[in-house]
Every structure is written in C-alpha cells, then in structure tokens.
Amino acid sequence: MTGRLRDRVAIITGAAGGIGSAMARTFAAEGARVVVNDIAGEAGRDLAAEIRGQGGEAVFVAGDVSRAADVAGMVEQTVGRYGGIDVLVNNAIYAEGDGTIERLEEDVFDRTIAVCLKGPFLCTKAVIPAMKARGGGSIVTLSSVNALFAFGETAYTAAKGGLISMMRLVAAEYGEFGIRSNIICPGTIETKTCMDYWERFPEGFAKLRAMYPLGRIGQPREVAEMAVFLASAESSFVTGSVHVVDGGLLAGRRFEL
Ligand SMILES: NC(=O)c1ccc[n+]([C@@H]2O[C@H](COP(=O)([O-])OP(=O)(O)OC[C@H]3O[C@@H](n4cnc5c(N)ncnc54)[C@H](O)[C@@H]3O)[C@@H](O)[C@H]2O)c1
Incomplete structure (x- = not known):
C-alpha cells in the first residue's frame, strides 16, 4: 500500500x-490499517468489509468508548492483530436530548x-502505552x-470544550514520547444524523447555511482530509493545536448596513 498513512x-x-x-x-x-470501532455492529462490519473489498485493510471491533473494559478489549485486539497502534481518532459521539441548561435532564448530561x-x-489512556512502545x-x-x-446543546458544548483542554494537556505531557495530540473543530457537516435533524426544520436549515461564509455546510470528506493530515508525518511539528474546519463560520459574516 502507498499513501500518506x-x-x-x-x-x-x-x-x-x-x-x-x-x-x-x-x-x-491512504494505506492505513483501520480499526473501525462502533457500538453499531452491522454498519461497522459492513464498512470494514467494504474497505477490504476495495483492497484496503480494516477490521471492525465492537465496543462502547464509555466502558473501560470495551476500550481495553479494543486496544488488545488491535495490538494482537496489527502489532501496535500509531493513530487514535476520538470521534464517537452521543448527542440526544440535549438543550438549554434548564431543559437538560441529568441523565442526558451524564451520558453525553x-x-x-x-x-x-x-481511549487515550489505553493507547498511550502502545504508542510509547x-x-x-x-x-x-x-x-x-x-x-x-x-x-x-449544553452537555455537548461542555464535553467538547473539556476535550480541547484535556487533549492540549496530552500534547504538553506526552510530546517527549513523540506522541502528538491535536483537535479538530468542525462546523456543521452533512451526515445522516445531522440531516435527519435539519429535515424537520427546513427554514432553520436555510438560516444555518446562510451563517456560513462559504454558503454551505461541510462534507464528511472535508473533515477526513484534515484528520489524515494530522495523523500523517505531514503534520510532524503540529501538536496541541485546534484546527477549525468550518467554512468560515467562526470568522463571522460580512456586515452590511
Ligand atoms: N456532523 C456534524 O455536523 C459535526 C459538527 C461538529 C463536530 N462533529 C463531531 O464529529 C464527530 C462525528 O460526528 P458525526 O456527525 O459523524 O456523528 P454520527 O452520529 O453520524 O456518528 C457517530 C457514530 O458514533 C457511534 N457511537 C455512538 N455512541 C458510541 C459509543 N459509546 N461507543 C462507540 N461508538 C459510538 C454511533 O453508532 C455512530 O456510528 C463527533 O465527535 C461530533 O461531535 C460533528
């Protein structure tokens, strides 16, 4: 296999x-050996099979990232099959029932x-020994x-803010072991979950799109390209940084009187 990974x-x-x-x-x-983790067994297995069918290397490993035993099993299976771990992408998400702080139920906050x-x-704690090795x-x-x-989205916002601080600290504390840690902050991305939600509010979706200087929301591939960069040697001097992939959302909008 050739490629950046x-x-x-x-x-x-x-x-x-x-x-x-x-x-x-x-x-x-890009040539990586990919461990597809998820709690969704059928979709995960199908994706790993699709990748192998196209000449790539992938395996599905079921597991809930919020359970230490599942995470340990995932790391053990990865090292057993491929001999080590070079890259971890913390991507799994739970974002149901969130809202303003008054409306947010305690159990939703806890699960998020x-x-x-x-x-x-x-996941980070579990992969660091393999990365050090x-x-x-x-x-x-x-x-x-x-x-x-x-x-x-109060609980989601709290979690995502906490992640930036925690993962920058990982960069500071594990740089000496050659371990880099970077964060991606996507804007709205056209995934099924996201579109299922916005289909119920077409006018709101039009307003949302108009907030983006590029006049559209993003595609999953556009986030994946940033992840490849951060996972590869191309970003060898990049660590502890936050990479916004948001079509200019945070830059603001043109102001007209
Ligand atoms: N889509 C967006 O607009 C958007 C915007 C900003 C940030 N993000 C971030 O990008 C990442 C991916 O988002 P997405 O929109 O692709 O999500 P998604 O809902 O489409 O997919 C999330 C996947 O995580 C899996 N999952 C849920 N709970 C899990 C668990 N406990 N253990 C393992 N897997 C679990 C789900 O089965 C699902 O396959 C998330 O971290 C999200 O916060 C997404």
Whole structure:
C-alpha cells in the first residue's frame, strides 16, 4: 500500500457512520490499517468489509468508548492483530436530548459526558502505552465549533470544550514520547444524523447555511482530509493545536448596513 498513512495502524472510534466512516475510508485509501470501532455492529462490519473489498485493510471491533473494559478489549485486539497502534481518532459521539441548561435532564448530561469526554479519556489512556512502545503516535480528537462559539446543546458544548483542554494537556505531557495530540473543530457537516435533524426544520436549515461564509455546510470528506493530515508525518511539528474546519463560520459574516 502507498499513501500518506502507509501501514499506520489507526483506531477510529464511532467509525460506522457519519464523519467516522469518511475518515475510515480515507485513512484506508491512504494505506492505513483501520480499526473501525462502533457500538453499531452491522454498519461497522459492513464498512470494514467494504474497505477490504476495495483492497484496503480494516477490521471492525465492537465496543462502547464509555466502558473501560470495551476500550481495553479494543486496544488488545488491535495490538494482537496489527502489532501496535500509531493513530487514535476520538470521534464517537452521543448527542440526544440535549438543550438549554434548564431543559437538560441529568441523565442526558451524564451520558453525553460519558461518551464525548470520558470516552476520549479512556481511549487515550489505553493507547498511550502502545504508542510509547512504538516511539510515538498521533491522537486526533473531534471537538466542535460548539466549544468555541455559542451554538446550543449544553452537555455537548461542555464535553467538547473539556476535550480541547484535556487533549492540549496530552500534547504538553506526552510530546517527549513523540506522541502528538491535536483537535479538530468542525462546523456543521452533512451526515445522516445531522440531516435527519435539519429535515424537520427546513427554514432553520436555510438560516444555518446562510451563517456560513462559504454558503454551505461541510462534507464528511472535508473533515477526513484534515484528520489524515494530522495523523500523517505531514503534520510532524503540529501538536496541541485546534484546527477549525468550518467554512468560515467562526470568522463571522460580512456586515452590511
Ligand atoms: N456532523 C456534524 O455536523 C459535526 C459538527 C461538529 C463536530 N462533529 C463531531 O464529529 C464527530 C462525528 O460526528 P458525526 O456527525 O459523524 O456523528 P454520527 O452520529 O453520524 O456518528 C457517530 C457514530 O458514533 C457511534 N457511537 C455512538 N455512541 C458510541 C459509543 N459509546 N461507543 C462507540 N461508538 C459510538 C454511533 O453508532 C455512530 O456510528 C463527533 O465527535 C461530533 O461531535 C460533528
């Protein structure tokens, strides 16, 4: 295999759908050996089979990132099959029932934090020994523009903000082991989950699109390209940084009187 990630072993969490599946396909096309993790068994198995059918290397490993035993099993299976770990992409997400702080139920807050913040904590903790043994690695964590800009969803915003701080600290504390840690903050991306939601509010969706200087929302592939860059040697001096992929949303809008 050739490519920017040739023979790199990459775990991508929540990779059965959305941005995760685009990253899994793009990583495999770039030569990576991809561990497709998800709680969605059928979709995850299908994706790994699709990648292998196209000449890539991928395996599905079921597991809930919020459960330490599942995460340990995922790391063990990865090292057993491929001999080590070079890349972790913290991507899995739970974002149902979120809202303003008054409307947010405690159990929704707990589950969101468990998947979106504790999940990356458990996965990062579990891969670091394997990365140290390999002499380094790259950890890419999916945060969101929600962490930097008031966009609704209290628990999700708290988790995504926490991720930026936690994963920058990982960069500071593990750089000496050759381990890099970077964060991607996507704007609105056209995934099935996202579109299923916006289909119910077509006028709101038009307003949302108009907030983007590029006049559109993003495609999963456009986030996957940033993840490939951060996972590859092309970004060898990049660590502890936040990479916004948002069609200019955070830049603001042209102001007209
Ligand atoms: N889509 C967007 O507009 C957008 C915007 C900003 C940031 N992001 C971030 O990008 C990442 C991917 O988002 P997406 O829109 O592709 O999500 P998605 O909902 O399309 O896919 C998430 C995947 O995670 C899996 N998953 C859920 N809980 C899990 C768990 N406990 N363990 C393992 N897997 C689990 C799901 O089964 C699903 O396949 C997330 O971190 C999200 O916060 C997305």
